[in-house]
Amino acid sequence: MPERTPRELGLLADCESCFGLCCVALPFSASADFAVAKDAGRPCVNLQDDFRCGIHTQLRQRGFPGCTVFDCFGAGQKVSQVTFEGRDWRQAPETSGQMFTVFPVMRQLHELLWYLAEALTLDAAAEIVPELRAAYESTERLTRESPGVLEKLDVAAWRAEVNTLLLRVSELVRAGHRGREHRGADLIGARLKGADLRAANLRGAYLIGADLRGADLRLADLIGADLRGADLSGADLTGSVFLTQAQVNAAKGSPATRLPASLTHPAHWTTPDRASDRASGREPGPRGPRNRAGSRKRPPRRG
Numbered sequence: 001m002p003e004r005t006p007r008e009l010g011l012l013a014d015c016e017s018c019f020g021l022c023c024v025a026l027p028f029s030a031s032a033d034f035a036v037a038k039d040a041g042r043p044c045v046n047l048q049d050d051f052r053c054g055i056h057t058q059l060r061q062r063g064f065p066g067c068t069v070f071d072c073f074g075a076g077q078k079v080s081q082v083t084f085e086g087r088d089w090r091q092a093p094e095t096s097g098q099m100f101t102v103f104p105v106m107r108q109l110h111e112l113l114w115y116l117a118e119a120l121t122l123d124a125a126a127e128i129v130p131e132l133r134a135a136y137e138s139t140e141r142l143t144r145e146s147p148g149v150l151e152k153l154d155v156a157a158w159r160a161e162v163n164t165l166l167l168r169v170s171e172l173v174r175a176g177h178r179g180r181e182h183r184g185a186d187l188i189g190a191r192l193k194g195a196d197l198r199a200a201n202l203r204g205a206y207l208i209g210a211d212l213r214g215a216d217l218r219l220a221d222l223i224g225a226d227l228r229g230a231d232l233s234g235a236d237l238t239g240s241v242f243l244t245q246a247q248v249n250a251a252k253g254s255p256a257t258r259l260p261a262s263l264t265h266p267a268h269w270t271t272p273d274r275a276s277d278r279a280s281g282r283e284p285g286p287r288g289p290r291n292r293a294g295s296r297k298r299p300p301r302r303g
């Protein structure tokens with residue numbers, strides 16, 4: 001049972017074991033994040049026959065920055081190797097429709113596993129460890145269901161159930177700090193340089209392009225916060241909860257930005273022209289986008 005970190009539990013993309021599912025199953029809209037549009041279920045024009053990305057070292061330069069910050073939390077390899085037992089959608093095209101339907105469901109389940117695993121490492125959440133363990137085990141069991149069960153799963157309902165626990169964790173972590181209440185707030189482009197956001201509730205907040213330089217975000221709840229283009233240079237996010245590497249990768253920052261121990265500084269915070277999936281700090285291997293959820297549309301709301 002996980003008192004190990006999400007990273008230690010392998011809740012990260014392993015593109016080498018995946019059939020390029022995020023490059024085919026998900027739709028793109030042409031935007032600043034994706035140079036071309038494509039429908040769900042249609043392979044990206046850059047996806048090669050071996051499921052590798054043909055432009056993986058030049059994603060930002062070629063107009064696909066959205067691919068550099070995607071994380072499936074390990075859902076891609078689970079669907080490819082466990083749910084469909086290694087049968088890929090090119091060799092077994094009859095599986096493709098179901099596989100592409102299951103992938104986004106699995107991604108949501110794995111994202112929940114990430115949050116629950118993180119919660120289980122938090123001292124502040126000690127009093128609800130049994131409930132967290134049970135939720136983790138139940139979610140893990142769901143990820144091992146058959147394709148037929150997974151494609152019919154009411155994942156939104158399961159998310160809502162788990163979210164009540166995650167909310168409790170958030171309250172326990174932030175208890176006694178009187179953090180600001182910004183749940184779901186529109187803070188797009190907000191000037192929050194040096195702001196005291198310690199223990200703030202920023203669940204699902206829109207922080208796109210916000211100036212958070214030097215802000216104090218310690219113990220803040222950042223689940224689902226949209227940090228695209230937000231400037232975290234010099235900000236302190238130590239002890240913040242439910243922050244993912246994909247959110248960090250979508251933001252700006254600097255070597256002085258302080259992150260929770262489980263997350264890493266993306267290389268593009270120091271070498272902006274080289275930012276690619278290779279530079280994200282979580283080398284994904286030669287195929288696969290890293291974050292579409294945060295690019296063509298808002299990430300799913302969790303608050």
Ligand code: SF4
Nearest residue numbers: 023044053067288289
């Ligand atoms: S990483 Fe992005 S550009 Fe490359 S194949 Fe996948 S979707 Fe296409």
